[in-house]
Amino acid sequence: MVPRILVAEDEEIMRITVIDHLRDQGWLVDAAATGTEAVEKLGSNRYDLVLSDIRMPGLDGEQLLERIKNQAPRTEVVMMTAYGSSDNAVACLKKGAADYILKPFDLDDLSLRISRLLEMQAVKARCVSLEHCCGSRRPIIGSSPAMQKMLRMISQVAAVDSTVLLQGESGTGKELVAAAIHYESRRAEKPYVRLNCAAIPSGLMESELFGHEKGAFTGADKTAVGKFELADQGTILLDEIGDMPLDLQVKLLRVLQEREVERVGGKAPLPVDVRVICATAKNLEEEVRKGNFRRDLFYRLQVIPLEIPPLRERGDDILELAEFFLEEFGRERGLTFELSSEARSALESYQFPGNVRELRNILERVSVLAPAPRIQLWDLPPEIRDTQSDAVEYACDTLAEAVAAAERKCIQRALVKTAGNKTESAALLGISRKNLWEKMKLYGL
Missing domain, CATH: 1.10.8.60 (Helicase, Ruva Protein; domain 3)
Known part of the structure; x- marks a missing residue:
């Protein structure tokens, strides 16, 4: 996916010059003339990097930095500063800015700095993916007709972003199929995050899925990013989805429909771009009839149902x-x-x-x-x-x-x-x- 950058700069000539140069590098670039406008764009779009002047009308650079780090902790921030205000730049670095550059600057130097930060961001995303899928990326073995059909289906499904529901008995390899779909898709270089819904207490699952703000509940001494945010631009596997509590099923349905999450204790939704794969050994249709699973969520998950054949x-x-x-x-x-x-x-x-x-x-x-x-x-x-x-x-x-x-x-x-x-x-x-x-x-x- 092409990286997306937001340039927040109140000086028009500087803003246009920087934007044109960054677009020439092949990046998607949006503009904001004020700190307030930048916050609005952050609320409706997901950016890999924000390039902001320290002194901005509406919100200054430091306030904008705090907003960014609260809403999108993985977004890198580069501050632009004029001579004589380097102390402010150092303060921004302490608050989480990735770099700062002094005005006037060389545009090629700016491109080099941004390229390095985006490369590091990609490495971090791969680390997250490796941490969550360690042991799951194994070859799918099988030359039987049933498995050859399954492998063809994986290739077809990987080409689109539709939600996938993997069903099959325990031990058939649903996690391997999910990993294969991710690594054959256009999201292969982005995070692949797994969550076992049956292994997490119901009281903690919402925080695991969507994250929480500092002070949201007893023991929440800092803001935590949820699995959906970690998987942004990548894929999330919700294993044993049939064990998800009913109250969380409602919130998951909203995430699938609106493509945004709201942290526990949060005040505003955060946009996410995540491909969702669900797996279960349960018969979800039967669970719907028993009242243990929401019918509307079942239909939303079953866009592409795949049945994993048993070994027999x-x-x-x-x-x-x-x-x-x-x-x-x-x-x-x-x-x-x-x-x-x-x-x-x-x-x-x-x-x-x-x-x-x-x-x-x-x-x-x-x-x-x-x-x-x-x-x-x-x-x-x-x-x-x-x-x-x-x-x-x-x-x-x-x-x-x-x-x-x-x-x-x-x-x-x-x-x-x-x-x-x-x-x-x-x-x-x-x-x-x-x-x-x-x-x-x-x-x-």
């Missing part, structure tokens, strides 16, 4: 995901993990009620506890092993096959009980170690 509908992706996670855990431990054919079959047969999150947690546990880098069937949790054993049993058509399946299952259980120790397993089964080895080879164990 992405069978082709299970092994692809498993290999990705095992490679990740292997890098951390300096090992190369692989799955045996039985372990692969068992993973493919399991339904994964916890979806991708469950798969990842299982493989992390197995990578730590397995006695060898080659992961065997008995290294997997019982609920996954049993699925594979049942599959073998039900596949038997003849008595010989049934006997072989039972013998195979018996050997697997012995190996599980002894953590893969063949000598102990043979003793438990009442056969020799050589006989056990031959049967393991026969059954592919």
Whole structure:
């Protein structure tokens, strides 16, 4: 997005000269001839930087600076001052001005200073984004038809600014989809801020979302910027939106409609330009019928609804995901993990009620506890092993096959009980170690 600058200067020739020069640099520039006019423009527009003379009719530079820092703390302010008034400039720096420049000044020097401040502002925005989305920007793995369709939808949705509602079971990767939409959009270089509505007490959520003014409530010893202001020009993810209290749903609806927020204890609304993505594991239509969610907000959020498919509908992706996670855990431990054919079959047969999150947690546990880098069937949790054993049993058509399946299952259980120790397993089964080895080879164990 092109940076927007406000030039507050009462001297007409100086104002026009500076504005023309800044516009030649490719920036969007607005003008204000008085401090009062500057405040009015700040109330209706969002500026990346304000360039203001220290001595202005209506409001002087210091008063204007205080207004800016109160209304838009992230807006940079550069003060212009004549010779002999540098003390005032120093006072402005102490109050939050980013820089000051003495009149008369070189226009190229002014452009250089502004460029550096805008670059620093972009770095700060990226830091905010990294702080809030650390760990969420991971690749979306999956070549199944369901995931390929989802990836195409992400590309389509990222091209517009419409509100998106992500719905799906817990653990399906809604946060990854939200991050992918942001980083494929035109807002990719702007902040990406996340807020889990279920993790914050209802009494604190309004302040978290919209910020608060100093003295707004007990303990509010300074002005705090809310998540919507932090996400200005970027994207905000409201995770578990179905858990948002009804009274805040009304205020969120107003933010979506008016594109402005009002801090707790604030006296005036602040304009924001934020793309909103919401995610929930709940059925919001059902929550609307129960009276737990506002119908008008539901319709406002569901401009573009996306349903994230559960892992059981992405069978082709299970092994692809498993290999990705095992490679990740292997890098951390300096090992190369692989799955045996039985372990692969068992993973493919399991339904994964916890979806991708469950798969990842299982493989992390197995990578730590397995006695060898080659992961065997008995290294997997019982609920996954049993699925594979049942599959073998039900596949038997003849008595010989049934006997072989039972013998195979018996050997697997012995190996599980002894953590893969063949000598102990043979003793438990009442056969020799050589006989056990031959049967393991026969059954592919």
